[in-house]
Amino acid sequence: MSDAFRRFAVNRIAMIGLAVIILIVGAAVLAPVLAPFDPNEQFFEGLTIEGAPLPPNATYWLGTDQLGRDLLSRLIFGARTSLVVGVLANGAAVLVGTILGVVAGYARGVVGSVIMRFTDLMMAFPALLLAIALAAIFSPSLLIVALVIAMVNWVQIARVVYTETTALAERDYIEACRALGANWPRILFRHIVPHLVPTVLVYATLGIATTVLLEATLSFLGIGVRPPEPSWGNIIYENQTYFATAPWLVFIPGAAILLLALAFNLVGDGLRDALDPARQGR
Structure with a gap:
């Protein structure tokens, strides 16, 4: 593991991604301290005489939105929402996908076939359309949005874990464990699951x-986190009508979403290279 850490540490692109993640997470945690204003406070002076949002200025560094609220404050607090949903939803998806993938890959037979056919069925539906349908059925909230996203995102990790578990279960040392009388919980948690940790982590x-x-x-799309609670997605949704006259209201939160997603992708690629020495030099 120490060798993997060293390989990751010398990957400059991955370290840049990690630095961006730390910066955004720090801003989200310290939002009450860093945000210059309450994210939901409306300022009369935050609008022009015509009622349009203010551009970036000395008081409102990133300008104001269509209701006269400080955009910078809403972005900082919105980072909390995006990160909480991202971590909760992905954590639940990884947990469900890993459990189902391991069970299907080790048990195989009828149990494995049923689990994987259900996984294939879920993969047949476009994730976004399925998420929209589920979000429309339930009353949208932070927890519901996280659960909906988890319900459509577990299938990929389940398929990957199933493939690796199937390959591991056929190794000679697993057959030796069975011959020595080891029960299935010992084989799974002592000899199979530890080998899956790098893949699951990536x-x-x-x-x-x-x-x-x-x-x-x-x-x-208006079916995620409900206003006035800020998230980067609903900031764009609320201000899309001002795209032509106040483009910063769309571009800035859009850039924040892009930056965070890119940072996690860079770190994920770095972890994949670090945990798989065979990829070095490719």
Whole structure:
């Protein structure tokens, strides 16, 4: 593991991604301290005489939105929402996908076939359309959005874990464990699951980027996190009518979403290279 850490540490691109993640997470944690204003406070002086949002200025560094609220404050607090949904949803998806993948890969037979056919069925539905349908059925909230995203994102990790578990279960040392009388919990948790940790860790990191983007998409469509609670997706949704006259209201939160997703992808790629020495030099 120390060798993997050293390989990751010398990957400059991955370290840049990690630095961006730390910066955004720090801003989210310290939001009450860093945000210059309450994210939901409306300022009469935050609008022009015509009622349009103010551009960036000395008082409102990133300008104001259509209700006279400080955009910088809403972005900082919105980072909390995007990260919480991303981590919760991806954590639940990884947990469910790993459990189902391991059970199907080790048990095989009828149990494995049923689990994997259900996984294939879920993969047949477009993730975004399925998420929209589920979000429309349930009353949108932070927890519901996270659960909806988890329900459509577990299938990829389940398929990957199933493939690796199937390959590991056929190794000679697993057959030797069975011959020595080891029970299945010992074989799974002592000899199979530890070998899956690098793969699960990489997909967990990459999956956060996907969940952040999906949350932003649902919020932009108006079926994600409900206003006035800020998230980067609903900031764009609320201000899309001012795209032509106040483009910063769309571009800035959009850039934040892109930056966070890119940072997690860079870290995920770095972890994949670090945990798989065979990829070095390719």
